[in-house]
Amino acid sequence: MLNAFILNKGRLSQITLNENNPAANIPVWIDLIAPNEKELAWVEKTYHLTLPQPEHLRDLEASARFYEENNALYLRSDFLLGKESTSGSMAVAFVLSNNILFSIHAQDAPAFQQLRMHTHAQLGTMENSHDVLIDLYELDIEYSADALESVYADLGQVSHKVLNAQLNDQNATNILANIALAEHLNGRIRRNVMDTRRALSFLMRSKLLSATQNEEVHQILQDIESLDGHTAFLFDKINFLMDATVGFININQNKIVRLFSVSSVALLPPVLVASIYGMNFRHMPELEWIMGYPFALLLMLLSVVIPFWIFHRKGWLK
Numbered sequence: 001m002l003n004a005f006i007l008n009k010g011r012l013s014q015i016t017l018n019e020n021n022p023a024a025n026i027p028v029w030i031d032l033i034a035p036n037e038k039e040l041a042w043v044e045k046t047y048h049l050t051l052p053q054p055e056h057l058r059d060l061e062a063s064a065r066f067y068e069e070n071n072a073l074y075l076r077s078d079f080l081l082g083k084e085s086t087s088g089s090m091a092v093a094f095v096l097s098n099n100i101l102f103s104i105h106a107q108d109a110p111a112f113q114q115l116r117m118h119t120h121a122q123l124g125t126m127e128n129s130h131d132v133l134i135d136l137y138e139l140d141i142e143y144s145a146d147a148l149e150s151v152y153a154d155l156g157q158v159s160h161k162v163l164n165a166q167l168n169d170q171n172a173t174n175i176l177a178n179i180a181l182a183e184h185l186n187g188r189i190r191r192n193v194m195d196t197r198r199a200l201s202f203l204m205r206s207k208l209l210s211a212t213q214n215e216e217v218h219q220i221l222q223d224i225e226s227l228d229g230h231t232a233f234l235f236d237k238i239n240f241l242m243d244a245t246v247g248f249i250n251i252n253q254n255k256i257v258r259l260f261s262v263s264s265v266a267l268l269p270p271v272l273v274a275s276i277y278g279m280n281f282r283h284m285p286e287l288e289w290i291m292g293y294p295f296a297l298l299l300m301l302l303s304v305v306i307p308f309w310i311f312h313r314k315g316w317l318k
Helices: 037-047 110-116 129-163 169-206 211-266 268-277 292-314
Strands: 002-008 011-015 029-033 066-069 072-080 089-097 100-105
Touching (some): 011 110, 037 100, 072 129, 129 169, 129 211
């Protein structure tokens, strides 16, 4: 899908490109979502540039994410796809050429949707394609901040379950799964934020931005610094909850092992008595004493009851 936009009084307005007369409306932003070969070939031929293939975006080396070639600026960044713990990120390629921003990606991301719906750009705020790119990065950072708030909420529920309830093995398994999902989303956000910082730093070094745009980029970088502190705090909280949950699992396992240990110790005396009285010697009491076997059984019973009574008094059976 190919979406084209022009600037109308500082806001984006979507247009339909005329393939026969591309100069009729010169766009400021061309957004290609899962483009086919025909669309890619037309854009490359019309605007005289080389676009990266969407299926090759993930294969791009880190050292080749930001570069300049043939008077065009190439950037490759990750954008968050959702606030859910299972959501991932999407690789997006940007090309800045002749004051036109080209974006190529295989899926649609919330930052792109918000910008297309004009929910972010205010009247008179956009001047060129650089502003469009900066606003996309800003929206992605804002969306990442919202996703971190959802991680806070999820971990708050997990904390309540860990610290205010007796955990059985099934609950502990579910809690560990929720913690792992929260860690996945937090790590994904941290990676995306780091990638955005690198892209914005590259834009500032390219010296293509105006003073106002540089100031806006600087404000975004400050927001990124604050997000770094939040993600670090969440990593610590995740580690604490993970250790606490594993500790409760170990306590439950130790209770089971202790029960078997106490039982085995308590049953040793009757086993010993049974072993002695099971030896068929001629002078054993049961051969000449009619109460021999009842006495042996009573001795075995007492040898079980007395140790368990002692263990119960000491609290070892709780």
